[in-house]
Amino acid sequence: MLCKIISISVVVFLGFVTISEGMSLRGLGADPRCRCIETESRRIGKYIESVELFPPSPHCKDTEIIATLKISGKEICLDPTAPWVKKVIDKIIANKSP
Template sequence: MSYFTIVALMVFLAIAVGTSLGDPGVPPRCQCIKKESRPIGRHIEKVEVIPASSDCSETEIIATLKKDGRKTCLDPEAPWVQRVLQKLFKRTR
């Protein structure tokens, strides 16, 4: 399955969409400026996929970390991120 198909299916399977990391009073825009490409898979508690929209032309993947609840943007092109998404997709079936 291609990356795009996996992301699209996850979105349709009720993955949280459109949640803003910033203030509610700030106009919507891309939330991910820097993206983590180093493997941090075992530290991830939750993954949120935000599809491309009129506010942001890129699909954004935001991970919540187990240890401190901090949110980190993941590089959707990194092979390890694609594997994490595939595992999550298999769990939601």
């Protein structure tokens, strides 16, 4: 009888740990992988409404720059090595400095 109770307790505990671990990153709004698969390097500055900069993290080794377009609201990934994107990043950083 005691063996059954211990076995059931272990199974329930493992089930709880598995479910909570799978939900932990999603519940915090964190994506456990890189957001950008492809990047845009062409000059599209005049079509951009806003830009978000995501530094490297444990889940993605790359710096990711995601731009939202004015007309469609579509989000696209920008190539951080493109010269015009570097200028946009420098401008964002300069505006955030006190």
